[in-house]
Amino acid sequence: MKHKSLLLAAAASTALFSTTAIAQNEDLAAAPCEGCAEEMTIVSWGGAYQESQLKAYVEPYVAATGVKVSFDESSAEATAKLRAMNEAGNVTWDVVDVVASDAIRLCDEGLAAELDPATDLANAPDGTSAEDDFGNLRVNECFVPQIVYSTTIGYRTDKVGDTPPTEICDIFDTTKFPGKRALQKRPIDNLEWATYCNGTAKDKIYEVLSTEEGVQAAFDKLSTIKDDVVWWTAGAETPQLLADGEVVMGSTFNGRLFSAIVEQDQPIDMMWDMQSFDLDGWILPAGLDEARMKRAKHFLKFATDTQRLADQAKYISYGPARKSSAPLVGKHEALGIDMAPHMPTDPANAGNVHNYDYTWWADNRDDLDAKFQSWLAQ
Amino acid sequence: MSSSETMSVEEQLAAGQTEDGIVRAADGTPLKARLAKALRREKLRSFLMISPLLLFIVLSFLMPIGDMLLRSVENKIVQNTLPTVVQELERWDPASEELPDEATFAALATDLKIAVKERIHTRLGSRLNYEQSGFSGLFRSTGRAVRKMEEGPYKEQFIKADEDWGKLQTWVVLDSFKAPYTAGYFLNAVDAENTVDGVQMKAENERIYIQLFIRTMWMSLAITFMCLLLGYPVAYLLAHLPARTSNMLMILVLLPFWTSLLVRTSAWKVLLQGQGVINDLLVWVGFVDDADRLVLINNQTGTIIAMTHILLPFMILPLYSVMKTISPTYVRAAKSMGANDWTSFWKVYFPQSVPGIGAGAILVFILAIGYYITPALVGGTSGIFISNRIAFHISTSLNWGLAAALGAILLVLVLLLFYVYDKIVGIDNVKLG
Secondary structure (H helix, E strand, O other), rough: OOHHHHHHHHHHHHHOOOOOHHHHEEEOOOOOOOOOOOOOEEEEEOOOHHHHHHHHHHHHHHHHHEEEEEEEOOHHHHHHHHHHHHHHHHOOOOOOEEEHHHHHHHHHHHOOOOOOOHHHHHOOOOOOOHHHHHHHHHHOOEEEEEEEEEEEEEEEEEOOOOOOOOHHHHHOOOOOOOOOOEEEEOOOOOHHHHHHHOOOOOHHHHHHHOOOHHHHHHHHHHOOOHHEEEEOOOOOOOHHHHOOOOOOOEEEEHHHHHHHHHHHOOEEEEEEEEOOOEEEEEEEEEOOHHHHHHHHHHHHHHOOOOOHHHHHHOOOOOOOOOHHHHHHEEEEOOEEEEEEEOOOOOOOOOEEEEEEEEEEEHHHHHHHHHHHHHHHHH | OOOOOOHHHHHHHHHHHOOOOOOHHHOEEEEEHHHHHHHHHHHHHHHHHHHHHHHHHHHHHHHHHHHHHHOOOHHHHHHHOOHHHHHOOOOHHHHOOOOOHHHHHHHHHHHHHHHHHOOOOHHHHHHHHHHOOOHHHHHHHHHHHHHOOOOOHHHHHHHOOOOOHHHHHHHHHHOOOOOEEOOOHHHHHOOOOOOOOOOEEHHHOOOOOHHHHHHHHHHHHHHHHHHHHHHHHHHHHHHHHHHHHHHHHHHHHHHHHOOOOOOOOHHHHHHHHOOOOOHHHHHHOOOHHHHHHHOOOOOOHHHHHHHHHHHHHHHHHHHHHHHHEEEEEEHHHHHHOOOHHHHHHHHHHHHHHHHHHHHHHHHHHHHHHHHHHHHHHOOOOOOOHHHHHHHHHHHOOOOHHHHHHHHHHHHHHHHHHHHHHHOOOOOOOOOOO
């Protein structure tokens, strides 16, 4: 508590910098940062997602501290690049945005720094500790989640007849929904969906997939639609394939579908059944010198506080990773529509959710990926 | 040394012969020594002139490649992380089908405690996970447990922490990867693995790389052949039309060459897809049924079409520059002696253009073999190359050892083909103009 009041005092004394933030929350950006570097490089994904980060907390942070921030749009290759930098002994990144599975790999490889939620992260405004506020979304000691996104199914409203698909197993039903479907070219999600549609209970999916027979059964299920699948690797492909009429349905990230449906007004709709929750968040590279590490942590604490994560949802339809942020989610900045119903975490959408098991996949990914590629090539 | 220089030395020999038989220069030093000195200076100067480039190539090309190739066999991580375990395992015989003794487990505890402190145990876990699923989790969970372990006996404690320590297979994997160098990555790269019973091919449903190597080879050859087929007539026209028309044609060849690779590949997507321009046109004309559109993309056809288009200039330009140097008098002479059009082309013109074909074909083939962006975008599942898997292991799975092994095999295959080409066509018979 002493910690918090200190911060409040700091915030009050520098209220000039950011008046709106103070009204709602303690202003961590204005908290003093002694011996911190004056520059930092943030690594992110580019595009609409990076834009949402820029608007929600990077710009406010720069305004409050005057730190020089540059972006590197390298998140897609972050694991490989970080390892190369680490081996060369010259890490040029300070804060890196990665998905949870990459964070596990980076932490296991010793390439990401371990963080202590008690000191490195901000508590919720009601005093809930950061550890409880993020809950099990903090998949390991290195990872600070920002958003929950989901891989879910979009379909062409004009090509599915009068009865649009309502459940995940409809992707395996080629008689009811003839035509191509787009699926991501990786075993994750696809094997789980196949297992689920083989009649396995949701909480038994990974148990079944841990057996040879279970894996075979999942591939057999996928084989029933193999000739009807267009495999995608970039999130932008499915919305494009849907818009071109190349596929009748396909999996992609919910934010991509949101922009195709709401922002571009395409004849597309989405179903949330068995949407696969995934996380995106920050890690700090291991081995930063003291000044840069201090600056990175100072930024991180601000950027992942309750208000900042809620602000991000104004620009993109991904759910904030903090429980305390959810009630603060407002309207879309440009369109003025309520964002809450478009969040994967909204109760109306989260009726039947698939929780992707990171640690299980960390163990089995190499093996199943080889099997998946071999199956694809057959 | 050229014959003219030899001549001049001989002349000097004749002119400056002295009594002791040694040829001397005006100042009395032996001419041979003077000549050698001059040559040495010449050599040194040439060497100094190329040395910046040489240094650059060594530093930025040869050394990284060497380092990468070394990774395909390097495996010091096991020894560095678990040094005493590796020592203890020397006494253990996997064929005994019994778990290692208590001393080995004690060594494991000692080593792991240090590794956990240095946070390197999970790194070893990810390394061994490439060989067998589960090692990643095994080291992560054991790393947590080992901190709380009590003083000996350790065997039960480890098995309690994670039952995998009680499985023979865990120790077999650890034992077979304890050496500082391993053939494991190369075995993996040819769909084989090291088991208790020696080297064996992997299960049918895990094989992938041999098939990909073969596909990469034949598709690159097919692309090279397509480029030749389409490029030869264009190059011929370029070389033989009047300058004004051929300049126009040249711009048409160069324009796509200057366009971004991604733009061209995306354009092919728009053209080739099911609801794309080509299919729409065919349906409109009535060649194909609307319900039965041609599948031109996300398969091998797509890769071959798009890559042929992208690599075509690399065939046309060397062909053109060689054809430009072929004198028209030969063909005229052949014709004047009664050869018809075909004979004069096939017997006289074509053989002279072979060096261009050689250069173009090698250029296109080598570029094709390493392509991965275009196959990834238009190749679907049946049209991807081995380089796509190399890229995957570099950037996604972080299995750099396997990527290096695959790259090394690809390099050897290319050198092998180069050798075969040299034997059949002759490498001197390649010209870029």
